Amino acid sequence: MTPPERRLPGELAFVLFLLLFGATALWQATSISGLGSWSSPGAVPMLAALVMLVSAARVALATLRRPPAEVPSGSSLSREFAHALLPRVVVAFTLLIVLYMFALEPLGFVVSSLLFLVAGMWVLGSRRIVYNVVVSAASLAAIYVIFQTAFSVVLPAGVLRGLL
Amino acid sequence: MPEAVSYFFMSWTSPYLLFLTAAGTFAGIYVGAIPGLSVTMAVSILISFTFKWNVNEALALIAGIYLGGVYGGSRTAILLNIPGAPAAIATALDGYPLAKRGEAGSAIGLTTVVSVLGAFIGIFALAVGAPVLSNLALLFAPRDYLLLAIWGILLVGSLSGKSLAKGVFAGALGVLIGMIGLDPMTAEGRFTYGSVQLTSGVPYVAAMIGFFGVSEVLAQLHFLHVTPVKQDVRRIVPPWGLLKKHLPLAGRCSAIGTVIGALPGAGGDIAALMAYDHARRTTKHPSRPFGEGAYEGLVAPESANNSAVPGAYIPMLTLGIPGDAVTAVIIGALYIHGLKPGPMLMIETPHLFWFCVGNLVLANLFLLPLGLSGIRIFAKIVETPKAILLPLILVLSAVGTYAIENNPVHVYWMLAFGVTGYFLKMYGFQVGPVILGIILGPLIDVSYRRAMISAADEPLAFLAEFFTSPISAILVAALAITVLSQTRLWAATVGRLRRAPAT
Numbered sequence: 257m258t259p260p261e262r263r264l265p266g267e268l269a270f271v272l273f274l275l276l277f278g279a280t281a282l283w284q285a286t287s288i289s290g291l292g293s294w295s296s297p298g299a300v301p302m303l304a305a306l307v308m309l310v311s312a313a314r315v316a317l318a319t320l321r322r323p324p325a326e327v328p329s330g331s332s333l334s335r336e337f338a339h340a341l342l343p344r345v346v347v348a349f350t351l352l353i354v355l356y357m358f359a360l361e362p363l364g365f366v367v368s369s370l371l372f373l374v375a376g377m378w379v380l381g382s383r384r385i386v387y388n389v390v391v392s393a394a395s396l397a398a399i400y401v402i403f404q405t406a407f408s409v410v411l412p413a414g415v416l417r418g419l420l
Numbered sequence: 421m422p423e424a425v426s427y428f429f430m431s432w433t434s435p436y437l438l439f440l441t442a443a444g445t446f447a448g449i450y451v452g453a454i455p456g457l458s459v460t461m462a463v464s465i466l467i468s469f470t471f472k473w474n475v476n477e478a479l480a481l482i483a484g485i486y487l488g489g490v491y492g493g494s495r496t497a498i499l500l501n502i503p504g505a506p507a508a509i510a511t512a513l514d515g516y517p518l519a520k521r522g523e524a525g526s527a528i529g530l531t532t533v534v535s536v537l538g539a540f541i542g543i544f545a546l547a548v549g550a551p552v553l554s555n556l557a558l559l560f561a562p563r564d565y566l567l568l569a570i571w572g573i574l575l576v577g578s579l580s581g582k583s584l585a586k587g588v589f590a591g592a593l594g595v596l597i598g599m600i601g602l603d604p605m606t607a608e609g610r611f612t613y614g615s616v617q618l619t620s621g622v623p624y625v626a627a628m629i630g631f632f633g634v635s636e637v638l639a640q641l642h643f644l645h646v647t648p649v650k651q652d653v654r655r656i657v658p659p660w661g662l663l664k665k666h667l668p669l670a671g672r673c674s675a676i677g678t679v680i681g682a683l684p685g686a687g688g689d690i691a692a693l694m695a696y697d698h699a700r701r702t703t704k705h706p707s708r709p710f711g712e713g714a715y716e717g718l719v720a721p722e723s724a725n726n727s728a729v730p731g732a733y734i735p736m737l738t739l740g741i742p743g744d745a746v747t748a749v750i751i752g753a754l755y756i757h758g759l760k761p762g763p764m765l766m767i768e769t770p771h772l773f774w775f776c777v778g779n780l781v782l783a784n785l786f787l788l789p790l791g792l793s794g795i796r797i798f799a800k801i802v803e804t805p806k807a808i809l810l811p812l813i814l815v816l817s818a819v820g821t822y823a824i825e826n827n828p829v830h831v832y833w834m835l836a837f838g839v840t841g842y843f844l845k846m847y848g849f850q851v852g853p854v855i856l857g858i859i860l861g862p863l864i865d866v867s868y869r870r871a872m873i874s875a876a877d878e879p880l881a882f883l884a885e886f887f888t889s890p891i892s893a894i895l896v897a898a899l900a901i902t903v904l905s906q907t908r909l910w911a912a913t914v915g916r917l918r919r920a921p922a923t
Binding site: 264267270271274278281284285288289293294295297298299300301303304305307308311312314315318341343345346349350353354356357360361365369372373376377380381382388391392395396399403410411412 | 469583585586588589592593595596599603605606608610611634638641642644645805806807808810811812814815816818819822823826828831832835839842843846847861864865868869872873877878879882
């Protein structure tokens with residue numbers, strides 16, 4: 257028999273969080289309409305939350321039985337977690353998405369998307385800047401034309417209002 | 421009947437619909453082939469763009485993408501040993517060894533032909549079976565819908581992941597998310613916390629794009645540096661002898677695929693794995709040992725996964741229950757277009773059914789020439805570096821989410837769901853059951869409460885009805901088998917039976 261797989265860094269914490277989440281959901285669901293009736297608006301939310309709680313408990317038990325995550329000497333669990341689950345590129349790209357979301361309305365679709373694409377490609381390791389800009393601009397033009405004409409989606413114009 | 425015929429040929433005679441179907445099939449092949457771009461992702465992004473169209477146009481495009489996409493995954497599976505889509509995982513097992521022997525061309529050719537064949541068998545089953553099932557569906561009581569919906573979530577949760585508990589958790593989470601907003605029966609707020617935004621519920625297109633699009637993009641960031649291998653492809657059209665030899669197997673696997681596709685929740689990926697298993701057990705003299713480039717190992721999953729596409733349409737059009745993740749998204753689209761998928765769909769809008777059937781046939785006809793050509797350009801596109809591809813997918817996701825209501829808040833939802841989905845994925849949870857739960861949650865809620873009210877709020881009377889009605893009893897049995905088959909006891913018993921000498 258193969259030995260059980262080691263836990264991933266942060267896996268136990270995540271599963272315990274899910275357990276807590278299930279319990280909170282159950283508590284919140286009981287406050288919808290109480291326990292008075294079997295067909296109340298809160299019945300299915302309570303059942304769903306109960307199922308979440310029970311299955312999360314099973315997952316937690318199974319996770320506890322597995323050997324803990326490997327932490328090489330000189331490292332720590334949080335560092336291993338960052339390495340395996342949140343490598344720098346994931347964090348950077350996610351932050352970029354957040355910036356892009358907030359820029360979407362004020363800057364408009366074209367400008368914010370162009371900035372996001374060029375920066376995103378660079379963050380993901382494509383270091384040919386001119387190439388990135390050309391590819392971004394060309395695909396944005398295609399997206400813009402297709403969406404405005406074929407799909408009649410109104411995209412925020414932002415700073416280019418009046419120009420497009 | 422003449423009306424049915426005219427609706428069947430509607431997309432064949434309208435140049436615009438013809439074009440959309442062809443464009444969809446073409447785009448689907450590439451979407452399916454590019455690793456990291458899944459059909460579910462593409463369909464969920466597209467739904468938000470097409471909701472202003474009329475429903476036939478949207479369905480024509482989606483049918484093409486769906487059929488083309490399920491097929492397209494096989495190309496990268498064969499050429500690069502990277503299944504472009506989950507439905508092509510089994511294809512890579514023998515497809516890639518074939519490519520290493522320099523037979524990629526005939527492998528792709530054979531794959532194309534059996535895929536088209538499989539889809540035709542599935543469409544035939546849809547055309548014949550759906551009207552029958554639809555009449556039967558009128559007899560279904562609310563509790564039967566409750567059972568079907570739970571069975572669907574469980575099937576997808578148990579078959580697609582390693583752990584049943586994780587699948588169940590994901591499904592229940594989806595149901596809970598689906599509950600947010602005003603209760604449809606009493607208009608009481610549930611989990612709304614005084615927010616007006618939340619009374620209309622969680623925007624499910626944002627949830628779909630978040631869970632399938634954004635979380636996949638984030639997960640793909642771990643595989644930025646996988647470089648594709650170049651392949652040489654010349655001869656594509658398969659020789660007739662090779663094809664004829666495998667026709668019976670393709671037929672059997674198409675039947676398997678159609679049935680699996682028609683089961684709620686289970687789609688092409690599971691159909692392909694089961695068909696591969698079937699081929700391995702029933703083929704006595706494969707062209708080569710399985711796993712080393714057996715053509716049988718290619719024919720089986722590829723005929724099955726494409727026949728599962730029309731198969732998945734069967735419960736969608738007759739019961740309003742998705743046959744797999746893509747049809748779950750299509751059901752969402754039908755709601756946006758003001759249609760109510762369910763047993764009344766075929767009675768109130770029979771034209772929609774015949775339109776879908778005719779459209780699938782058309783998309784399948786396009787698949788043959790499109791599948792047999794363009795392999796060379798294809799190789800170039802697949803080699804697009806992920807650093808270029810992933811930011812573009814993200815822009816499409818954001819625009820798609822924004823487009824539904826021109827509401828930037830939906831984009832925040834999308835990212836929140838995307839990050840949640842990323843962590844779930846990394847720790848071995850499936851996101852498919854979450855989406856199925858969101859779509860089916862309201863159905864579960866309403867069906868459960870109607871059944872409970874009709875049993876006068878008596879839990880015992882409610883439970884008794886599950887065993888006294890024949891339809892419910894059959895569904896209970898199916899549900900029980902699904903759960904039991906995941907336990908250790910079951911595996912041990914089956915193992916003992918297999919080992920026992922056949923007498």
